[in-house]
Structures are given as C-alpha cells and as structure tokens.
Amino acid sequence: MQEIRFHGRGGQGAVIASKILAKALFFEDRYAQAFPTFGAERRGAPVAAFVRADDSFINIRSRVITPDFVVVMAARLIESVPVTGGLKSDGIILINSDLPATEFNFAGDDQPQTKPPFQVITINLNRIALEFGLGTEMMPLINAPVLGALAKVSGLVKPESLVRALPDFIPARLEDNEKALYAAYEKAGN
Amino acid sequence: MEKPAILLGSEAVAHGVKLCRPQVISAYPITPQTHIIETLSEMVDSGELKSQYIKVESEMSAIAAVLGSVSAGSRSFTASSSQGLAMMHEILHWYAGARLPLVLVNANRALGGPWNIWSDQSDSFSQRDTGWLQIYCETSQEALDTIIMAYKASEQLMLPIMVMIDGFILSHTMERLMIPTPKMVDDFLPPYKAPYQLDPENPLTFGAGAHPDLFYELKKAYSETMTEALTLIDQCQAEFAQKFNRHYDVIMHCQEGDKDSDTAVICCGAMTGTARVASEMLNENGTSVDLFKLRLLRPFPKTALITALKNKKRVIVLNRACSYGVGGTLSQEIRTALYDLPEHPIVNDVMISLGGKEVFPETIVKIVNDREQLSATEPNWL
Numbered sequence: 001m002q003e004i005r006f007h008g009r010g011g012q013g014a015v016i017a018s019k020i021l022a023k024a025l026f027f028e029d030r031y032a033q034a035f036p037t038f039g040a041e042r043r044g045a046p047v048a049a050f051v052r053a054d055d056s057f058i059n060i061r062s063r064v065i066t067p068d069f070v071v072v073m074a075a076r077l078i079e080s081v082p083v084t085g086g087l088k089s090d091g092i093i094l095i096n097s098d099l100p101a102t103e104f105n106f107a108g109d110d111q112p113q114t115k116p117p118f119q120v121i122t123i124n125l126n127r128i129a130l131e132f133g134l135g136t137e138m139m140p141l142i143n144a145p146v147l148g149a150l151a152k153v154s155g156l157v158k159p160e161s162l163v164r165a166l167p168d169f170i171p172a173r174l175e176d177n178e179k180a181l182y183a184a185y186e187k188a189g190n
Numbered sequence: 191m192e193k194p195a196i197l198l199g200s201e202a203v204a205h206g207v208k209l210c211r212p213q214v215i216s217a218y219p220i221t222p223q224t225h226i227i228e229t230l231s232e233m234v235d236s237g238e239l240k241s242q243y244i245k246v247e248s249e250m251s252a253i254a255a256v257l258g259s260v261s262a263g264s265r266s267f268t269a270s271s272s273q274g275l276a277m278m279h280e281i282l283h284w285y286a287g288a289r290l291p292l293v294l295v296n297a298n299r300a301l302g303g304p305w306n307i308w309s310d311q312s313d314s315f316s317q318r319d320t321g322w323l324q325i326y327c328e329t330s331q332e333a334l335d336t337i338i339m340a341y342k343a344s345e346q347l348m349l350p351i352m353v354m355i356d357g358f359i360l361s362h363t364m365e366r367l368m369i370p371t372p373k374m375v376d377d378f379l380p381p382y383k384a385p386y387q388l389d390p391e392n393p394l395t396f397g398a399g400a401h402p403d404l405f406y407e408l409k410k411a412y413s414e415t416m417t418e419a420l421t422l423i424d425q426c427q428a429e430f431a432q433k434f435n436r437h438y439d440v441i442m443h444c445q446e447g448d449k450d451s452d453t454a455v456i457c458c459g460a461m462t463g464t465a466r467v468a469s470e471m472l473n474e475n476g477t478s479v480d481l482f483k484l485r486l487l488r489p490f491p492k493t494a495l496i497t498a499l500k501n502k503k504r505v506i507v508l509n510r511a512c513s514y515g516v517g518g519t520l521s522q523e524i525r526t527a528l529y530d531l532p533e534h535p536i537v538n539d540v541m542i543s544l545g546g547k548e549v550f551p552e553t554i555v556k557i558v559n560d561r562e563q564l565s566a567t568e569p570n571w572l
Contacts (some may be wrong), residue, residue, distance in 0.1 A: 019364055022196060022364050023196055023364075026194075026195075026196040026366060031365075031366050032364070032365070032366065033363060033364065033365050034363070034365075035358075035359075035362055035363040035364065036362065038222075038307075038308060038362060038546065057365075057366070058365070058463075059463035059464070059467050060463060060464055060551060061359050061460055061461070061463045061464050061467045061549075062464055062548055062549060062550040062551070063361070063548065065550070106283040143285040150244065181555075183367045
C-alpha cells in the first residue's frame with residue numbers, strides 16, 4: 001500500500017487534488033481511498049488530505065501517519081505544520097516553492113547537520129499555474145500541476161490517468177489544467 | 191453487469207437510493223449528510239431520477255413530509271444527522287406506530303453541546319426505542335447494498351428502517367465500489383404497493399386514536415413483528431447474496447482467530463475496517479482475537495449474538511455512543527443478550543471514541559493487549 005498526504009491551505013485545492021488522484025488510480029484498476037481532515041474548510045487555514053492506493057480493498061480508516069509521499073502545496077506551511085511527521089525514510093516530500101531543495105532542512109533541532117533520510121524535491125507550481133492562466137498571483141490554482149509533479153516523482157500513477165480524471169473535478173479551463181499538469185510532469189525532479 | 195465506481199460514501203448512498211426509484215424525497219441539509227440530498231437533487235434535476243423532490247424548512251418537516259407521501263402510497267426517502275435526527279424524534283415514534291415503510295439514512299454525528307460535527311453514533315442510538323429497525327454499515331458498498339435490501343424488508347414488514355453511515359469517516363471518504371444495474375435492482379425490489387393508502391375514492395381513517403386496551407394490543411403486535419422481522423431480514427440478505435453475490439448477515443464474523451482464541455472484539459459501523467487491520471496486527475504478534483461487527487441493532491439479533499460469542503471468555507465492545515451514567519450503549523445491548531448464557535463471558539465496555547476522536551489500529555491493539563487491566567464492570571475510558 002502507498003500512502004500520500006497533501007498539505008495545503010483551505011481553498012488551494014488539496015482536497016480536490018486527493019480526489020483526482022484517487023480517481024486516476026481507480027482508472028488504473030487500483031483500489032484507492034481519499035479523504036480530507038474533516039471540518040477545517042476555512043479559506044486559508046491549514047488542511048490535509050489523504051490518499052491510499054493498494055491492489056485490494058483498503059480497510060483502515062484512520063488518517064495517514066506514515067506516508068510514502070508528502071505534498072506541500074504552500075511552502076510556508078512548513079513553519080507551522082509538522083509536514084514531515086512520520087514520512088518514511090525512503091519517502092519523498094514534494095514542496096511547491098521557487099527555492100532549491102537544499103534550502104529546506106528538515107534535520108532535527110538536536111542534530112542540525114544531519115541530513116534527513118527522505119528525499120526533498122521542490123518545484124515552482126505557482127509559476128506553472130500562472131503560465132497557463134490558472135488562478136491569480138494571490139491564489140494560483142495548482143491542483144492539476146501538483147498532481148503532474150507528484151506523478152513524476154512518485155511513479156504512482158500515469159499523467160494520462162490524471163488527465164482522464166480531471167473533468168469530474170475541474171469545471172472550467174480543462175485544457176489549461178491538462179497542459180499545466182503535463183508541464184509540471186516534465187519539469188518535476190529535474 | 192455491475193459497474194465499478196469510485197465515490198464518496200454520501201454519493202454511494204445517493205446511487206443506492208436512485209436505484210430504488212423513490213417517488214418522493216424530502217430534503218433538509220445538515221453536515222455531514224448534505225452531500226446525500228445534494229447528489230439526489232442533481233439526479234432529479236438532470237432527469238436521471240424521476241422523483242418529487244420536496245425542500246422543507248426543518249428536519250421535523252422532512253420526516254413529516256414522507257409520513258404523508260408514504261401514507262399516500264409512494265416509496266419515499268429522507269436523510270439526516272445528529273441534531274436533525276433528534277428533531278425528528280417525535281415523528282419517528284409516530285411513523286413506526288403508523289406501520290408505514292421508509293428508508294432513512296442517518297450520517298452518524300455527535301449531538302451538541304459542545305458543538306461538534308464529527309462522527310459519533312449517539313444520534314441514532316438515542317433513537318433505539320422509537321420502533322425503527324436500525325442497520326449500521328462498514329463501507330460505501332455496504333451502505334448502497336443495505337439501502338436496496340432495506341427498501342425490500344421495510345415494505346414487506348410495513349416497518350421503517352434507519353440505515354447508518356458514520357459521518358465523515360464514510361460519508362466523506364472516496365472509495366471503490368460496484369454499482370448494480372437498474373435491472374438487477376428492479377428484479378430484486380418490486381414497486382411499492384401499499385396495502386392501505388390515502389385515497390379520496392376510498393376514504394380511510396389515518397392517525398386515529400386507540401384506547402388503552404387496543405393501544406396495548408397494537409404495541410404487543412408491533413413488538414412481535416419486530417422479532418419476526420429477524421427471519422425476514424435473513425431471507426432478504428440471503429436473496430440479495432444470491433442475486434448480487436455480496437453476502438451480509440446481522441452479525442458478521444470479520445476476522446477469525448485461532449481455534450482456542452477466547453477473546454472477541456465487537457463494534458459496529460466503519461470502525462470495523464480499522465478493527466480488521468488491528469486484528470491482523472494482533473494475530474501476527476501472537477494475540478489471537480475474533481472480530482465481529484453488529485449490523486442490525488434493532489430488532490436486536492440476540493440468538494445470532496449468543497451463537498457468535500458463546501465460547502468466548504472475554505468480549506471487548508468498542509463503543510461510539512454513550513449512555514451517560516451507565517457506559518457504552520452497544521455494551522449494554524451485548525451484556526443484556528449474553529445474560530441468557532449459563533456462563534457469561536466478561537464484557538469489557540470500552541468507550542473508544544465520541545465526537546470524532548480518531549481510532550487508529552494501534553488504539554485497538556493497545557486495548558486488546560492491555561485487556562487484563564480493563565474493568566469488567568465499569569466503562570473503560572481511554
């Protein structure tokens with residue numbers, strides 16, 4: 001089973017992204033489960049959403065605490081939310097940021113020089129979203145490109161399956177979202 | 191052929207309802223149930239569901255509206271949650287006493303105060319004594335299937351049935367399920383033919399009074415019908431299994447322990463899924479437990495429960511509803527049923543969650559591992 005945790009701000013599309021990912025996994029004949037942290041739907045508040053993927057029905061219903069992949073949709077959340085909590089040592093954290101990955105030091109306070117075991121990958125998804133006219137400078141809409149980037153770095157799902165899942169969840173500007181998804185897929189992890 | 195889909199629990203409920211072709215839906219929103227009636231309203235709007243959709247001004251009106259429509263002979267549906275279900279309480283009694291069929295879906299949520307929107311079964315457990323049948327579901331598939339079975343059982347028995355999904359944990363979780371074809375459901379569930387109905391051509395008295403002796407006789411008959419309902423529900427589940435190839439029982443043995451396992455864990459609703467994972471973890475570490483889920487709370491399947499638990503030395507009951515001053519509501523039900531055994535197992539009443547307090551597999555593993563420390567007489571709070 002693979003477990004994915006999305007961290008975002010209310011209104012940024014973390015919950016929608018988790019649903020699109022689950023549907024894409026479904027299209028690949030896998031069992032998927034997606035659910036949000038419940039009750040914190042205020043715009044701007046930190047939210048998390050969870051996806052599990054497996055080859056048989058998923059019974060567990062508690063939130064993901066030892067993810068294989070963490071996605072941080074707003075880099076500043078790292079200051080207030082323990083985003084790497086439980087991240088597996090061979091896991092990956094994908095951060096939406098214009099800074100290089102080396103700028104993010106998740107080492108423990110007691111051992112500031114220790115490099116964390118998991119992999120840190122950054123990508124500027126805001127810029128990709130804005131290139132395709134998705135959202136505004138204040139609130140770029142990154143849920144399609146974030147999934148493209150995740151698909152690339154995780155190998156969890158094909159970008160074509162994500163594109164197939166988009167129409168159920170993204171009501172407008174589908175073509176621009178598809179392009180942004182592929183652009184992020186091409187760019188991520190390079 | 192059934193089709194696979196991936197849906198929210200609330201959407202799965204709406205699909206189950208659509209397949210049963212209710213002629214009337216009364217709707218009033220409340221979190222976490224709102225997605226159910228929203229999805230149904232979209233289905234009615236798009237024409238894929240031909241149903242009269244009545245927007246009402248409160249939950250009391252939601253249940254009163256279907257009391258009227260079913261009295262007039264129409265298959266109907268409504269849904270609620272928490273304070274909404276509590277507001278229906280008065281009419282829930284009346285509805286059952288009127289001997290009318292209905293399927294109502296309740297998304298289990300805590301009752302305030304303090305204000306809380308999260309999962310908690312106190313709302314429906316508080317309605318145990320209204321005369322409604324109650325069924326608790328573990329998965330979205332189970333919820334969809336149960337709605338289809340519930341319409342059939344309800345209309346054969348002329349008794350209303352409440353179907354429970356845990357708020358958020360099931361209602362807001364997207365998961366894979368199979369959706370039956372309309373033809374499969376039509377073959378299983380014939381249209382509702384009311385044995386008596388409001389009809390100006392054939393006037394009858396509805397809602398009449400009953401003097402003490404008649405009242406007593408009617409309630410005695412009601413109680414006997416509830417007990418007889420157990421047989422009909424078994425038949426209904428067996429017929430469903432034959433036609434849809436998914437098997438349900440009033441109590442289900444979800445995880446088998448070793449032959450000499452003397453400890454059972456029992457719960458109801460979506461927590462069962464997490465408990466399955468916990469039992470696997472326990473069995474891998476040499477602690478063998480049997481896991482049961484109770485689907486049917488009313489009428490209470492006493493014989494099936496005794497059969498399931500009679501050889502156990504210990505029964506750990508995981509509760510998501512509390513009767514304050516006594517303990518877990520499910521524990522009381524199970525203790526009462528086991529009293530008839532010459533040698534009772536110890537019943538550990540565990541208050542594992544209220545108001546959405548999260549249940550991890552590790553929570554259950556720890557309870558079972560520390561079972562010797564649990565009180566056998568008092569509720570065990572974590």
